[in-house]
Amino acid sequence: MKQSPVTARLHRAAILGFAALAALGAAACPSAARAQLPPAPTPVPGSLLDRPRPAPAPQASPGDPAGTGAPQARAARRIAFGTAFRVGDAGHLVTNRHVVDGCTAIGIVAGNKATGNLRLVAADRKHDLALLAGAPGPSGAVLRADDDPVQGEDVLVYGYPLPGMLSASGQLGAGMVTALTGIRNDPDQLQIDAPLQQGNSGGPLLDRRGQVIGVVFAKLNALRVAQLTGDLPQNVNFAVRLAPLKRLLEANDVRYELGPADGPALSNQEVAARARDWTVPIACQRQPG
Template sequence: MLSLHYTIKAALTCAFIALFVPAAHADFASSQRWFNGMAEEDRSLLQSQLILLGHYEALADSAFGNFTYRAIQEFQNSIGDAPTGVLTPRQKGLLEDAASGLYHDLGFDIVEDARGMMAMLLPKSLLSSVSETRRGTAYTSADGSIRLETIRKPFAEESYESLYQTLSSTSAGRSINYQVLNADKFVVSGTRAGKLFYILINRTPGESAGFSVEWERSRNELGAMVATFMASYSYPLAYAPPGDGSVSSTDVPNTAPEPEATPPDTRRSSGTGFFVAERGVLVTNHHVIDGCSAIDVVGYGPARVVTSDKVVDLAVLQLQAAKTHAVAEIRAEPAQLGESVVALGFPLADILNSSLNVGTGIVSSDTGFFGAETRFTTNVGIQPGNSGGPILDEYGRILGVAVSKIDDEALLAAMGTTAPNVGFAIKGEVLAEYLSLFRLPAPSPAPDEPLNVRELAEKGRNFTVQVMCNAEQATGVAPVADRGATISVSSPQLPDGYRWAVFASARDIGNLPNLSSVLAPHSTRVVLSENGNYGLVAGPFTEETAERLLAEWKRNPLVPSDAYLSSGRRFIGFVGGL
């Protein structure tokens, strides 16, 4: 795991030779081409150097976006050069020298904190005072103006989700200016007692592990830089691969409950996905991975869920072991009625032998089932297994994500006919909005000439994958009559001092609104009430936080004016398996 850290350390110490000679002037696209022309390791190194000098305030992930573009320009401005967005060999040398000098002055070195279960590149000369805390280790500057603390908390004491609620809560003298929760980590930043802070917590087997950085306002530039650099170069020891001097996951005490003695009933299903960013980041439908105990991307290995949304029916996955792959490009312009499309996927895997299938058609309607504005209709044949697959335009860009088809049996029973060539896709602009928290490559202009179907299939083959789901059927889950849904045994009835934000109630679950983009980064859930209605809720939050958030949300015209807070006393359970 720490091989990357050693690479960064060595590379920041030694300058490397520029491989590209840029033009005198460049725009965003030219800067992107130059940046992406470097090796992935060199791209991350360049971002790390910009972080150290205070120009880049995002993760060093080797992905190009507006933050990277502006950071390069800011550095060029700082040395009195034109902000072209492309570094000359001289500029690159100046950047390397300045960053390397600061790296050495601050004493960055690899620390494996066994108390906090974190591996990190720590500025040891800056944070020279070390002391043990109840949850980890504190590293403090000599003047006390900057303090970093590792944090480790077993799930037996507090769940990952509850810890997020605790650390993102506000109080007198404590405010939050940014918070985001994903399946594997969360970030919270704000101010507390006049100081600024940044918290990053990872979900690991049996416990939460991460760090917090707190600094005086007078040290804002240095404190923010340390927090950003630490976020890029820290890692839970629980996930360190054995053999590099780190603690392996098998060495971590397991505080999770023992598994049931009776083996679960396991089912296996499949869908399709496609890569949208480097380092193994891909997209599929939520329903493809819902309830999976293990996910496998055929040809690439195991993957984990980064985030998913049942309402939008999208999920972001990441390979557990990064491999080289192509990346799809999402089209900026919406689908046009009648334009040609190509669908790629792995339908009916049991009988088609998991081979990539290609279908052609057109956009037959610019809305989906019952006029859904977030989807479009296509006459490409979409079958089970196509879900989550890309719908390409004639230039090979993502126009939509295959999601569903008409149920022929139900349609035949209801209307005496079938619709074999009616499929639905999530619109590309909905996908782009869902992925807005991720820094993806900016859309490039369409090529001069469209590709033929064979060329589109060859291009799509490089980023389209089959997603396999192994799902264990949970015990204690009962069906809801005539709903096709299940209720989990976890109770939504909250203890005193906590509230759900309730946004809508409907007899039919399909009539609940999609508020995911409005409420982000807070996720929504569906509950069933005693009266048989479904409800869309967010939370739970402390009462103070819930009141504040609801007041903010109600200013948005998309949020129902009659949204309210509830303790969940009349909620029977959560709805899943839709």
């Protein structure tokens, strides 16, 4: 039967849609070459509205009749991914505490492996910050001299979200400061609308000069808020402000570089190039539980 032009277009659109879904499924499944790193786990929550839920009980399947769970699934629950950035010239990295909490080993992700042996130096539980050591590099982040962000100012985030599914080369996101306080009006946080995904935790929040003004750590659990309010929130994300980060560095005698207040504004490409030099993906291994 000959299809009408409208029917033919709808048919082609359906085929393309199924192809896109198939491509996404293929990207989400780790290949044998990446078997040493399990797929991205469920996110470790950073928001008060995004608390952890107990892992579901193993279900029996044709390949696992006892319902014990596949080795990859068990491994995924033991691995957390995040982002960290280098500060100073002695090999220190900053990330979120929730990314490295309870780790038996922490390494920098390179290809399909986590390499190096990072050491936890200090953690600030109140502000969800952690200081690591063991990652010397040619350059480090430049921090803004003042902790005085402006509502509406442009910001960028750099990190390694959704490992195993999205690009492993680092991703840049853009947005603005939407509020000068954070969750439940916390004055040590900022609210931003730059996109954040699993794996962005611990990455730098940057101004237009490429200077760090905070550390991204949380996104609102949109589905849970929708259950409570009947409305789906959009682009509600949070970062720790610069002052708590500076206090953590100074308390541990970590020297850091401050940027000039009158530095020139940079293009997105220039900010990305700088951040790529000192921002790294990290993986944390925990004991099976």
